[in-house]
Amino acid sequence: MSGGVNQLADKNLGAEKLPATLRIMLVTDAWHPQINGVVRTLDRLAQELAADGHMVDLLTPAGFSTIPLPSYSDIRLALATPRQIARRIDAANPDHIHVATEGPLGFLARRFCLARSVSFTTSYHTRFPEYLRARLPVPESWTYRWLRRFHNAGAGTLVATPSLAAELTQRGFTNVRLWTRGVDTQTYRPDRRPVLDLPRPILLSVGRVAVEKNLPAFLELDLPGSKVVVGDGPALAALKGQYPDAVFLGARTGEELADIYASADLFVFPSRTDTFGIVLLEALASGLPVAAYPVTGPLDVLGDGLGGALSEDLGQAARAALAIPRGDARTKAMSYSWSSCAKLFLRHVRTAHGEIGTMLRSRI
Template identity: 55%
Template sequence: MRHLPDPARILIVTDAWHKQVNGVVRTLSMLAEQLEALGQTVMVIGPDRFRTLPCPSYPEIRLALCPRRRLAALVAEFAPDALHIATEGPLGIAAARLARRAGWQFTTAYHTRFPDYLAARIALPRRLAYAWLRRFHGQGSGTMVATRSLAAELQARGFGNTRLWSRGVDAALFHPGRAGPLPYERPIFLSVGRLAVEKNLTAFLDLDLPGTRLVVGGGPERARLERRHSGPRTRFLGALHGAELAAIFASADAFVFPSRTDTFGLVLLEALAAGTPVAAFPVAGPRDVIGAAAEPVGVLDDDLHKAALGALAIDRRACRRFAEQFSWQACASLFLDHLVPIRSPVLAPA
């Protein structure tokens, strides 16, 4: 920690929090747990503390409604030593405004390729979205990013002061020992994630693969995808959690990750920790996570069919060995290194 007291009072403001199920929520949940294990005091302020409304086109996501006054009161009561703004939604915007008015320093994170998602959903030009994001993140003292290629990409788009902050995996939960028999024809190709247009699931579901395709997750595209693809060789299992999810990861023959827009892809590490090799496109995210592995742990190819079949030949023990290099404790320690002190009296409630 740079000039922070130890232990420190760390405030994380995020628009992505329980009951949402996604990589950002998993990252922040594990981060808070590990920071507290390191002796820090952590408060996460998410939409669950506010009146909310559903996100347009994605009702499963709830957005805080007019959060400024309550947010100011919560912040004043907690009296943080460091502020981290994890997302660019209503809470993130309100927190940045509070910080500006109080003269605080803070850090941000770039978890999600919103310009790509907005382009896919409402045809908003990417240049407009990136211009707004540059302004938002430029207010802070550093923007944490998950991979080197994402840092390079953002720097090329005019983002300054990016800080590399990798991820971890729960190697005790996601473990090859959880594998068991499944009542489906093999080989079993698995995909886990949010069923939304930006996840590019049709690239997986349209593949003519042997055996069975399993899809785990929920989201706004689930009903449409099930109507089009569900059948004896394609099964939609809904959202799974904990040991049940870990068992599916460990029992599959290959994990297929069709997204071209994820900034990291925590599910890649979860699959590998379970001993299941990965098939993905050679794009940022998969390329950063597994592209530099000393032993093959997956296949990256623009031909996803070829990648999926090729993954079946990967040594599952190599997958597990690779994933064991990633820990949430290391992730939390690196996060602490990137934090900056607020350097200002805590703002009184507005």
């Protein structure tokens, strides 16, 4: 075992072994140029950790040969070897490794950690069992069994909402920890310049345009005004043909996206399968009330009724949400920050090392 690996293993002997300033490796198969909640979360987490003085190494598909994900060519999967991953981790010599995705890079990093007895945490961002089942006749129980084995090997599985934590615990996931999300309330705010000149009310939906997002439930609502979809994905061409009266703007980011949010009157979130939905917070910060189903994500953010309306009848939720003051939506968003998200992540990192240290010392 190399000196670097010995040092890495030593860092698992207890929380007191961790320095005040940490070197953290984030392992993710989802990264730029992808536009999704996983990329946004990890990007902002890395920025916040660096701003707080920590060092962050990103192990992403960048620098590896890649192949397109079947049925979703915009997502590229890295063709990496165990030796390549080991070299990258050894060179970084991180204090902690966080495996954010269950793809090839995540699997190889997990394998490295288990082989070298290195503590690591994981996070659960995506409902792969439901997404896979929507495309192929694969029982969800099979995929959940694999995911349970993947995540339970770590020192903690980080999830975005209490309802998801409860669900995964019921499914046999162990050591599930709550790790909420944040929003940039300076970029996403109500007073931006209007850019949508359409009949009102303007109903907006933002996200990946794919079957699991349930966009027809939004596009078929019998409501006056205009329906606008922001996002790209494999279902875009088909939905454009099926719903010619809707406005499809494609992918938008940053200031341009913020202007679109602020120009709308209502945000509609038709997904039933998201584990959170960062776009919910972006909409709320922009002063947009939200209409959604009472499922994981919307239920956790809007269950108290402030800033949005939930109903199994999405049209009913939309009509109720249109009556909610924009100030209430903004107020809800102000309780979320990326700084708090990063601090909570660090707390879980230190807790994980403290627990593994206690376990190892008990064996001495």
